Ligand SMILES: Nc1ncnc2c1ncn2[C@@H]1O[C@H](COP(=O)(O)OP(=O)(O)OP(=O)(O)O)[C@@H](O)[C@H]1O
């Protein structure tokens with residue numbers, strides 16, 4: 001069953017230099033009980049896509065298309081309805097918890113907030129639930145540590161606190177944007193394991209943005225790859241790693257240390273001035289005449305595999 005269905009989403013920023021077309025005609029479904037990975041090089045539009053779903057983009061943005069969640073189009077919802085969805089139904093876990101946590105409130109109080117706001121609990125009951133949540137996120141001595149402030153927590157513990165906050169109201173969908181960025185490798189592995197446990201236990205779905213394909217391979221059922229504001233491939237995780245279909249994905253996998261670190265030549269195009277034809281054509285070793293003039297649509301390679309490339313037309 002589909003939980004979230006994004007159709008032809010376009011998110012553009014109006015800037016002094018022109019329109020930045022950060023997300024271009026993206027269509028993507030997130031199914032119930034699945035973890036979908038979203039990967040792609042820096043600046044390709046992953047965060048803008050996540051913020052578009054949560055309606056957290058700045059004023060200078062034009063968003064078009066549909067984001068259907070439980071038969072309602074999130075793009076059309078009023079701010080009040082959207083506030084109810086955020087946190088209660090769709091949770092966000094972003095990188096750098098220090099900037100998301102309030103420095104002058106204790107961790108326990110901050111994790112209590114969603115229980116009060118979305119579940120109508122009084123402080124004492126919310127606090128009890130918050131401490132259980134911190135315990136579930138494996139924060140040691142949660143009763144004592146709940147009384148501490150964010151600066152008294154290590155980076156890993158802060159991210160655990162953020163995860164507790166995100167999962168407090170048992171959301172159906174979790175959107176995690178590079179949740180382990182900036183943490184030590186061992187801590188990263190622990191956080192990923194924790195997220196896997198908590199998400200599976202609660203039967204939630206997750207859209208996780210990551211640079212790290214190892215994380216994607218461990219956590220995700222399916223993977224969506226973005227290039228220059230567009231989705232270029234959606235595949236099951238095993239198919240993707242054993243036989244990536246899109247030329248960009250083939251190069252992307254070859255650029256990993258495990259596969260010899262062959263870098264992809266050239267750089268990704270500016271999102272203000274995208275190349276005509278296939279956006280990847282200046283860097284694609286398979287490019288032919290049609291690729292320089294026509295823009296490929298998404299083709300279905302087989303059930304569950306979609307690729308934006310003329311080689312599969
Ligand atoms: N508020 C904004 N105004 C103008 N342009 C923006 C704004 N926010 C993002 N962009 C541009 O949109 C594009 C996509 O940015 P985005 O943050 O989504 O990339 P990303 O894929 O998340 O990259 P990273 O992996 O580095 O986090 C970039 O070119 C970025 O400069």
Ligand code: SF4
Nearest residue numbers: 278281284291309310
């Ligand atoms: S459409 Fe052409 S340029 Fe684009 S990825 Fe496919 S082969 Fe390469």
Ligand SMILES: [Mg+2]
Nearest residue numbers: 046047048177
């Ligand atoms: Mg980002």
